[in-house]
Amino acid sequence: MIKITECPRDAMQGIKEFIPTSCKVTYLDLLLKAGFDRLDFGSFVSAKAIPQLKDTATVLSQLNLSNTSTQLLAIIANIRGAQEASAYAEITFLGFPFSISETFQQRNTNAGIQQSIVNIDHILTICSESGKEPLIYLSMAFGNPYGDPWSPEIVSSYANLLVKKGVKHLMLADTTGVSTPATIKMLYQNLTKDFPYIDLGVHLHSTPESMLEKIQAAYESGCRRFDTALGGYGGCPMASDKLTGNIATEALLSFLQTKNIDSKIDQEALQQAQYYSNQIFNRN
Template identity: 55%
Template sequence: MQMLQKPIKLVECPRDAMQGIHDFIDTDLKVAYINLLLKVGFDTIDFGSFVSPKAIPQLRDTADVLSKLDLSNTNSKLLAIVANLRGVQEACTHEQISYVGFPFSISETFQQRNTNSSISQSVDTVKQLLALCDKHNKTAVIYISMGFGNPYGDPWNVEIVEKWADELAGHGAKILALSDTTGVSSPEKIKEIVPLLIKKFETADTLEQSALPKVEIGLHLHSTPYTRLEKIQAAYESGCRRFDSALKGFGGCPMATDDLTGNMATEDLINYLNIKGEILNLNMEKWQEALNLSAKIFN
């Protein structure tokens, strides 16, 4: 099948891993860690965010970190997260950044909580984000946050997910990452939603019959340690080939509630994909160095 021929894209997320840590991590330590990750061979490094330092104080030094990164010997691209138009504008001033990510929640409660704006206001932000990215030669990554349900009682079903994916694609989004902010996804939900969107937005036969453009579908899953592997398997078997993860599963969303719900662990993902025979072309020596250094960051 065509979906099985897509290359694997691994997005390592030190930004997501660090953002909820209370004690400030020294800028030079962040730089040393991210520089190691840049040498591993990931497709993308989600390295920082241009958001209010009041909201995420840990990442107030993102511009300083960026200025010290060594991009001379890496094929990895940089991604920065934004939460409003001001952040978009700031991210677009940095040539080193390839991707600008925006969390678009389909839960009204969480969108207010995460970006201090409504869903309708966020649609306007996405439109302006896409226009600015085109102008500055960057690619937007729109995260469909709460894509597998939410704990806030807001309406959720597969049709709502599909509706917003259609609308975001219609506005020109080229990458949509289904996001499970609070870990409510299950293998059953993943196998229901992911193939639906991949068939709709990535499969040539479907695209020929559709007015919608081709869109890359990725996954940004959060999980407890006990459910990581079953979610990775479900995602892979559903045709997903773009995965967000973080070393040792550190991090998670500080705007959410469950301390046990962290990121997907990159080492679990790597092990699974190796078993499946995927060629990842990773420098495992540099990966081990990053693992060792992580002890100083995530103590």
């Protein structure tokens, strides 16, 4: 069964003009009706770092969660964010970006790899005490533009460390779009062989030209959990001035259709969300 996390948070965070809270709520409510497995709806991070998402708590308080099976995922970057997010009963998953690139970890969370490992221990405790599920993104899993050390063995060693700590949800994250079909297959197959009991997915960024081949590589490797964003918008403003968009939800759904696989997504609700997305993304 294919499980899709829709990532409007990732798509919106790089938009400079502030999107009105009411627009965010309307858009997220439409996505909640579509039937995605999870919705990456917002983040509890510094408003100075990501000003676009400073209203996440307000947005959450206005969402219509009365008739949806979609679970909410919030991104956190430190212990304070985990404490804040854990107070909301509506949130199921707390997502923490753990980069195997020292440079990016500093840029993204203002803490290095070793300090972030310590922070993860605290975050896991917070999750356990509050009934939340921790989800760790292995960020820069496919390489990095900074010249920091990278190898499949480094990725595997950090995955092993996290699994030993009790992490059950991991996402191979390609923050800057450097993954190739070959590296996707290699890493995914290696990790599923080593950790067959872990919920492992991919969070890929891509240019439109290479999107389909990346989806196909992940699927052929056995991946059944994908992060996507309508229109292929998104990118991490902490990684680069030139953002590389997320895998487009439409591209994944089209691929699944060619395989005669039912995505379980409500197409009418999805079309409404696509139509409204112009209100969100036609901004500078």
